[in-house]
Amino acid sequence: SLQVECNKRYAFSADETLKIIQSLYEKKLTTYPRVDTTYLSDDIYPKVPAILKGIAPAYETLVPTLLESAKLPKSKKVFDNSKVTDHHAIIPTGVKPAGMDANEAKVYDMVARRFIAAFYPDCKIATTSVLGEAGEVEFKANGKVILSPGWRVVFEDKLPDEKNDKEEEKTLPDFQEGEEGPHEASLAEKWTSPPKPYTEATLLRAMETAGKNVEDEVLREAMKENGIGRPSTRASIIETLLKRDYIRKERKNLIATDTGIQLIQTIQQDLLKSAELTGQWEKKLRDIEKGEYKSQAFMQDLKHMVSEVVFAVKNDKTGELCPLCRQGRLIRGKQSYGCSRWKEGCSYRAPF
Structure with a gap:
């Protein structure tokens, strides 16, 4: 997404990028910014030559080649009505780019180049x-x-x-089948390292796939239906976490604060912290919007889930005195309760 790329390249926050692209829209340089798709509708295709002609002065080495071609390519990877709802992907309007500040020019350039590249041949x-x-x-x-x-x-x-x-x-030298030669082996000693902290770019990407690490573009596109939030709302979600002091910025990294860590530790029910569950809810809400899922069924699912969570909280025995040794406290394991003095030999177990 544009927010991810802007954070990677220019360290813009998601909120900054959203404000910049909104400003470009208000200056009539780019199309509607709050979109959920990377595709264009078929009705845009006839307008492409005029758009390219409008931005040609700013991209003299790239656009003329396209304008000289008899017919611009129309790829299904770019034009697909089934992937477009109310608004298509962000593209230049064709108005000659002018009147931008430095940051707006950077974001506009990313939008324009991505649009131009869509009509170049495959690599x-x-x-x-x-x-x-x-x-x-x-x-x-x-x-x-x-x-x-x-x-x-x-x-x-x-x-x-x-x-x-x-x-x-990744580039290999030329090899001939069967060739031989001396080889000097080397052994590098390395240590495993913990996962890198999230940046806004990697967190936005994780939100797209509800926390799953998906690099494949096609698979990621399919999983976006189960993502957390939408491109236009993810920036505000991150900003809310920052304002409430649940996370903080250290250079480009996002770090959980003590307040944020305590909040997550306080919520005992894993279900309430499940990014995947949130993604499934988002998917169902979009299906309701399309008329493919009943709102009554969704509400029934929510009521059932809330009832289960409330029952689990009311019956949670964590912290109670161990009935076996009468010294330890009950702790919650993966499948049952146990005693905090299990290392001292207490064998108490009780299913949830």
Whole structure:
């Protein structure tokens, strides 16, 4: 999403990005900003040449090539009426870009380049796998070579250096089948490290998939139906957490505060902290909006869930005196209650 990319590249917060893209919309430079899709409707296709012509002066090395072509490509990955509801993806309006401050220019450039790239050819890549053997141990190396950059030329000077470096590392030299040669082995000692703290970019991505780490674009798109919030509301969710002092910013990282940690520890019911459950609720609410799910059924599900949670809270024995040893306190395990003095030998167990 635009918010994710702006945070990665320029460290803009989700709320900042939303305000900037709203300003660009009010200046009639980009289309409606509060959208939930990355697709365009078919009725936009005939307007594309005029839009490209309008922004051509700002992209002299990229747009003329497209305008010279007899017919612009129309990919299903870009134009799909079934993926568009009230509004299509954010694109330039075709008004000559002017009157922007530095941050607005950065965001506008991202929107414009993404739009331009949609009409460039595919990037062609040759993938190579090499099987080798050292002693009696088999090895496999995978690499790729870009045969034709296609749409990538639109972002040539915009890709982060570290991303380019990673891709260069995947390029393999030419090998001949059966060739042999000396090989010097090296052993690197490494330690496992804890997961990195969330940034706004990675948290927004996690919210899209209800906490599941999904890198595949197609799968992520399918899972967005079960995400937390919408592109237009996720920024306000993060801002609310910051204002209530549940999280704080340390450079680009988002760190849970003591207040936030205590809140989560206070909520004993895992169900109430489930990102996946929230995602399922969002999906059902959207289905109700489309007329594909009954609101009465949704309310019945909620009542049933609330009844179960209330029953569990009322019957929670955590902290009570252990009836077996009369010294320890009951603690909640994964499947049953146990005694806090289990290390001292108390064997008390009781199912939930």
